[in-house]
Amino acid sequence: MKPTILLGRLALIAGVIFLIAAPAFLSLRGMQLTTEFMSLLVLAMMWNLLAGYADIVTVGQHAFVGIGAYAFFGFLVLLGVDPYLSVLLAGVVSLIFAIPVMGLIFRLRAGYLAVGSWVVAETLMLAAGKLSAFGGGSGKSMPVSFVKSFGASTPDRYANVYWLAFALLAAAFLSTWYLLRSRIGVGLTAMRDDEEGAGAIGVNLRRARVLCFLWVAPFLGMAGAIITMQKLRVAPPASFSILDWTVYIIFIVVIGGVGSFEGPIIGTIVFFLIREFLNDLGVWHLIILGVISIGVILVEPKGIWGLLRRFVPGDLIPVGHKPRR
Amino acid sequence: MTGVWVNQIVQGILLGGLYAMFALGLSLSAGVMRFINIAHGDLIVLVCFLVLTLTTSLGLSPLVAAAITLPVVFAGGYLLQRLLLQRVLGQHVLPVILVTFGLSIIIQNALQGTYGADTRKVQGGVIEYATIHVAGEINVGVLPLVIFVSAILMVWLLDRLLYRTRIGARIRAVSDDVAAANLIGLPSPHIFALAMGFVGVTIAISAGFMSVWTNFDPTSGPSRLLIAFEAVVLGGLGSLWGTLIGGIILGVAQAVGGQFDAAWQVLAGHIVFLIIFALRPQGLFPRY
Numbered sequence: 099m100k101p102t103i104l105l106g107r108l109a110l111i112a113g114v115i116f117l118i119a120a121p122a123f124l125s126l127r128g129m130q131l132t133t134e135f136m137s138l139l140v141l142a143m144m145w146n147l148l149a150g151y152a153d154i155v156t157v158g159q160h161a162f163v164g165i166g167a168y169a170f171f172g173f174l175v176l177l178g179v180d181p182y183l184s185v186l187l188a189g190v191v192s193l194i195f196a197i198p199v200m201g202l203i204f205r206l207r208a209g210y211l212a213v214g215s216w217v218v219a220e221t222l223m224l225a226a227g228k229l230s231a232f233g234g235g236s237g238k239s240m241p242v243s244f245v246k247s248f249g250a251s252t253p254d255r256y257a258n259v260y261w262l263a264f265a266l267l268a269a270a271f272l273s274t275w276y277l278l279r280s281r282i283g284v285g286l287t288a289m290r291d292d293e294e295g296a297g298a299i300g301v302n303l304r305r306a307r308v309l310c311f312l313w314v315a316p317f318l319g320m321a322g323a324i325i326t327m328q329k330l331r332v333a334p335p336a337s338f339s340i341l342d343w344t345v346y347i348i349f350i351v352v353i354g355g356v357g358s359f360e361g362p363i364i365g366t367i368v369f370f371l372i373r374e375f376l377n378d379l380g381v382w383h384l385i386i387l388g389v390i391s392i393g394v395i396l397v398e399p400k401g402i403w404g405l406l407r408r409f410v411p412g413d414l415i416p417v418g419h420k421p422r423r
Numbered sequence: 424m425t426g427v428w429v430n431q432i433v434q435g436i437l438l439g440g441l442y443a444m445f446a447l448g449l450s451l452s453a454g455v456m457r458f459i460n461i462a463h464g465d466l467i468v469l470v471c472f473l474v475l476t477l478t479t480s481l482g483l484s485p486l487v488a489a490a491i492t493l494p495v496v497f498a499g500g501y502l503l504q505r506l507l508l509q510r511v512l513g514q515h516v517l518p519v520i521l522v523t524f525g526l527s528i529i530i531q532n533a534l535q536g537t538y539g540a541d542t543r544k545v546q547g548g549v550i551e552y553a554t555i556h557v558a559g560e561i562n563v564g565v566l567p568l569v570i571f572v573s574a575i576l577m578v579w580l581l582d583r584l585l586y587r588t589r590i591g592a593r594i595r596a597v598s599d600d601v602a603a604a605n606l607i608g609l610p611s612p613h614i615f616a617l618a619m620g621f622v623g624v625t626i627a628i629s630a631g632f633m634s635v636w637t638n639f640d641p642t643s644g645p646s647r648l649l650i651a652f653e654a655v656v657l658g659g660l661g662s663l664w665g666t667l668i669g670g671i672i673l674g675v676a677q678a679v680g681g682q683f684d685a686a687w688q689v690l691a692g693h694i695v696f697l698i699i700f701a702l703r704p705q706g707l708f709p710r711y
Binding site (some may be wrong): 149153155157202205206207208209210212213214215216218220221224225227228235340345348349352356380381382384385387388390391394395396400423 | 467493507511520521525531693694700701704
């Protein structure tokens with residue numbers, strides 16, 4: 099193994115060990131941040147799967163995060179379902195919503211699809227504001243008795259939500275890795291590199307797109323549920339936040355490297371490292387992120403990972419296959 | 424009672440004129456350059472703030488201010504296309520979506536940093552309050568009527584420009600086949616940039632009217648983009664007159680929805696769009 103690859107993989111393993119060991123030594127604030135980190139990483143991996151591989155650039159990803167949040171709240175608070183089962187059910191509801199949404203926006207292509215997905219997200223957000231059981235436009239907080247159902251004390255609750263986010267991240271990481279290494283994934287990688295060529299050698303483009311869209315929806319919904327377990331309330335503009343669940347995610351993936359498995363991971367780490375510093379700058383932090391991502395697209399469209407990849411001879415997380423000799 | 428509803432529909436049609444204006448530029452860039460400019464709404468709002476600054480700090484009338492913005496925004500559109508967008512247009516669709524998306528976020532936050540988050544409006548003077556009594560409960564504001572007539576005029580002029588002039592023929596040529604246009608000696612980057620300059624003119628005119636008629640704040644852009652996008656898709660891609668009809672449908676849907684319950688105004692527009700789109704994805708008057 100080349101030393102650069104070894105170094106990269108060691109860093110990756112160190113990261114996993116950190117995530118497993120973190121609850122033992124992190125403060126509550128640190129736990130909260132790391133939980134948020136894992137949720138955002140799941141969102142970034144999912145957006146990357148759609149935009150980077152399947153050529154489905156959505157600007158409406160926050161729709162499914164919001165649906166997950168509302169579904170979770172509905173199952174837990176309104177129907178009294180077990181909180182952990184509610185997280186799973188939030189993923190199911192998100193998947194169910196994905197089917198008609200897909201039916202609508204898959205009639206559009208490229209930029210039209212991007213804005214079309216945004217229209218759908220906006221409509222769903224406004225519609226969520228009409229649900230009086232969820233507090234209408236101003237939203238609703240989770241009653242304390244339900245909050246205690248996933249952690250009797252505050253440290254307990256933080257730890258439970260942490261491990262849920264960890265489990266979701268692990269599931270998203272391993273299953274998406276498996277997907278990309280499968281026959282379908284090889285087709286997706288071919289689509290990423292040359293769509294017409296992929297179609298010509300027999301990759302079923304439509305089936306691959308449908309699979310990816312439906313793959314992503316439950317993960318987004320469950321991430322929305324876990325985010326709601328942290329925020330303890332739902333409200334249309336916060337649960338369906340385009341800034342938090344779409345704008346930041348797009349910046350993360352573009353800066354980290356779109357169309358690679360490593361890109362979203364690098365992007366999320368970079369985002370968290372610079373966020374604390376950038377937050378002091380008010381509106382300027384978004385301007386800076388916007389300028390950086392436009393710069394990235396002009397200079398190195400494959401982002402930081404694309405830049406590093408010039409010195410690293412292979413993938414850290416191998417999604418391809420070596421041809422047999 | 425029917426008078427109230429008829430009045431709402433009339434107001435909706437007039438509102439549709441403004442929406443069609445938003446959509447014309449998007450329709451042109453989508454039809455010619457084959458991309459959707461996600462920053463379209465934010466560019467409109469940017470020009471609204473430009474008009475605001477010209478009227479408040481220099482004390483100009485909105486009409487003069489809007490006239491000043493015209494050449495500025497034409498040049499801005501030309502340079503935006505020539506220096507930035509042209510570089511990322513090509514085989515892949517991802518770069519141009521992401522660049523215009525980044526631009527949208529930059530404009531919104533730059534406006535917020537410069538002007539604050541307050542809702543603004545440009546004072547238009549007497550014309551704002553002048554109304555014409557038509558019949559019964561139907562009153563038509565002079566300003567909305569002027570805007571509506573201007574929208575029709577803009578569609579007609581743009582249609583003439585594209586199909587009756589030399590530059591229009593060139594624009595259609597580079598739009599149909601860049602390689603062939605280059606081969607016969609057309610300077611395609613220059614022509615694309617000119618087309619974006621014309622998009623800028625539609626943006627300046629619609630922003631001039633919008634700044635006087637409606638409130639706006641630095642985050643108003645996306646809602647304008649969505650309206651413009653819906654009007655373009657409803658009308659059928661490439662059909663300018665279709666875009667006008669699309670805008671009117673949205674305006675009427677919002678006005679009627681708002682009459683039921685003010686909170687339903689925007690949602691009603693989106694729902695009507697999604698229903699018509701589900702039934703007729705190619706739009707009402709598809710050109711191609």
